[in-house]
Amino acid sequence: MTRALGWLAVLGLVVGIAAGFGYAPREAIQGNVQRIMYLHVPAVLTAYLAFGLVLAGSIGYLATRRPGWDRLAAAAGELGVLFTGLTIVSGSIWGKPTWGTWWTWDARLTSTAVLFMVYVGYLLLRSLIEDPDARARYAAVVGILGAVNIPIVHFSVKWWRALHQPSTILGPERSPIDPAIGLALFVNWVAFTLLFAYFLSRRMEIARLEEQT
Amino acid sequence: MTYARRAWIILWKDLLIERRAKEHANALLFFCLLLLFLFQFALGPDRERLAAAVPGLLWLGFILAGLLGLGRSFLGERDNDCWEGLRLTPGDKSAIYLGKLAGNCVLMTAVEIILVILFGVFYNVDLWTPAAPLALVLALGTIGLAAVGTLFAAMTTQVRARELLFPVLLLPVQVPVLLATVSATQALLLGQPLADVAHWLKLLAGADLVYVTIGLLTFEFVLEG
Amino acid sequence: MPSNWGYVFAAYGIAAVALLTYWRHLARRTRALAARRAAKPRAA
Numbered sequence: 258m259t260r261a262l263g264w265l266a267v268l269g270l271v272v273g274i275a276a277g278f279g280y281a282p283r284e285a286i287q288g289n290v291q292r293i294m295y296l297h298v299p300a301v302l303t304a305y306l307a308f309g310l311v312l313a314g315s316i317g318y319l320a321t322r323r324p325g326w327d328r329l330a331a332a333a334g335e336l337g338v339l340f341t342g343l344t345i346v347s348g349s350i351w352g353k354p355t356w357g358t359w360w361t362w363d364a365r366l367t368s369t370a371v372l373f374m375v376y377v378g379y380l381l382l383r384s385l386i387e388d389p390d391a392r393a394r395y396a397a398v399v400g401i402l403g404a405v406n407i408p409i410v411h412f413s414v415k416w417w418r419a420l421h422q423p424s425t426i427l428g429p430e431r432s433p434i435d436p437a438i439g440l441a442l443f444v445n446w447v448a449f450t451l452l453f454a455y456f457l458s459r460r461m462e463i464a465r466l467e468e469q470t
Numbered sequence: 471m472t473y474a475r476r477a478w479i480i481l482w483k484d485l486l487i488e489r490r491a492k493e494h495a496n497a498l499l500f501f502c503l504l505l506l507f508l509f510q511f512a513l514g515p516d517r518e519r520l521a522a523a524v525p526g527l528l529w530l531g532f533i534l535a536g537l538l539g540l541g542r543s544f545l546g547e548r549d550n551d552c553w554e555g556l557r558l559t560p561g562d563k564s565a566i567y568l569g570k571l572a573g574n575c576v577l578m579t580a581v582e583i584i585l586v587i588l589f590g591v592f593y594n595v596d597l598w599t600p601a602a603p604l605a606l607v608l609a610l611g612t613i614g615l616a617a618v619g620t621l622f623a624a625m626t627t628q629v630r631a632r633e634l635l636f637p638v639l640l641l642p643v644q645v646p647v648l649l650a651t652v653s654a655t656q657a658l659l660l661g662q663p664l665a666d667v668a669h670w671l672k673l674l675a676g677a678d679l680v681y682v683t684i685g686l687l688t689f690e691f692v693l694e695g
Numbered sequence: 696m697p698s699n700w701g702y703v704f705a706a707y708g709i710a711a712v713a714l715l716t717y718w719r720h721l722a723r724r725t726r727a728l729a730a731r732r733a734a735k736p737r738a739a
Binding site: 375382394401406412 | 618621622625628629630638641642643645646647650653670677681684688694
Binding site for chain 1: 706
């Protein structure tokens with residue numbers, strides 16, 4: 258099952274790259290650099306999926322005390338950090354030729370960076386506790402708090418930006434969506450989700466076997 | 471014994487210990503003084519640059535003091551083998567959280583009052599005119615900081631590398647509180663009316679509600695084991 | 696607007712390296728686990 262998922266993910270990624278580079282048109286304003294979006298946006302969507310699963314796993318564990326929920330949270334947390342990191346790096350690389358700078362404190366990047374730090378802390382906490390039950394409980398609390406905090410972070414950063422940058426920079430996300438671009442984006446998003454599912458499945462299996470050993 | 475009474479006992483115990491030992495208060499007071507000098511030296515002699523940075527520095531000071539003070543919330547219980555005592559407390563454990571939270575709010579408020587006075591004196595900033603709205607922002611920010619800080623302090627007390635893990639966990643979660651309080655403080659110090667910062671106050675109030683609720687609901691899970 | 700293909704390849708390249716590294720990390724962990732389980736008598 259996991260193996261099938263893996264191959265499906267590979268297929269999806271191949272199709273996605275073809276869509277992003279071959280099928281999708283060259284964007285009018287930014288040129289070919291805009292193609293990074295087919296990596297950047299699916300990455301952040303996958304990260305949000307991951308953190309949603311961390312929340313689910315956290316609540317699930319506290320409610321039922323079944324280790325499977327904690328395994329879900331642990332695996333999803335790891336993947337969330339991975340994909341958030343990809344989001345930030347790809348966003349930064351996209352920003353350099355587009356905005357002229359590697360980093361800017363715009364709302365999206367800042368929120369994503371904060372998200373990254375919250376969940377790196379989550380993984381750090383997990384790595385420092387040996388007792389599986391305590392680890393699961395503490396991680397669950399942090400997982401719940403971190404997830405619930407996401408909208409709060411979003412609004413605070415957005416309003417903070419409005420203070421400091423009344424003139425809106427035309428961010429990459431602002432281009433009107435050409436249907437071809439939209440389709441390429443969708444295909445890549447599906448591919449990323451498949452890849453995520455594959456990694457999640459393998460990572461959870463590892464956790465399950467480790468507990469038994 | 472009622473819920474409220476249990477919470478009150480925790481608060482009273484901590485205040486009493488503090489009053490007798492005075493270790494926290496003295497050290498934190500001195501720390502605040504040090505921060506003042508630190509900020510001044512870091513920003514240089516330019517008066518205006520310092521004045522412009524005051525809202526951020528003020529909250530930076532609270533947070534740094536908070537990291538020190540809050541992180542130690544449960545150290546007394548841990549060092550004196552009282553952790554079991556907490557665990558065996560009958561009834562709803564969240565009463566302990568509430569008591570600890572109240573104690574931390576008292577501590578943080580004391581630190582803030584001192585810092586505000588020191589800022590006013592040493593940096594020659596007028597913090598008296600906007601005192602009332604500023605106090606509101608301070609109160610809301612304090613609750614947010616203490617709510618999560620108390621919860622994480624309980625968690626990290628038993629963990630290796632506690633001194634590192636506590637700030638690493640707390641600070642990212644507190645970003646919204648920091649952004650809101652600094653923005654609101656800045657606006658208030660510039661003489662803007664309270665109505666202008668209403669959205670920040672609502673954000674803070676909402677965040678505080680969320681944090682305290684989660685603290686109350688999850689504290690028993692932290693206390694186990 | 697210049698094509699900036701360098702940036703595009705850099706971004707995709709880094710992503711590919713990161714994902715491949717993680718996949719190999721999972722593979723390594725799985726192998727190590729299998730070795731450990733083979734060495735111990737299996738718990739029922």
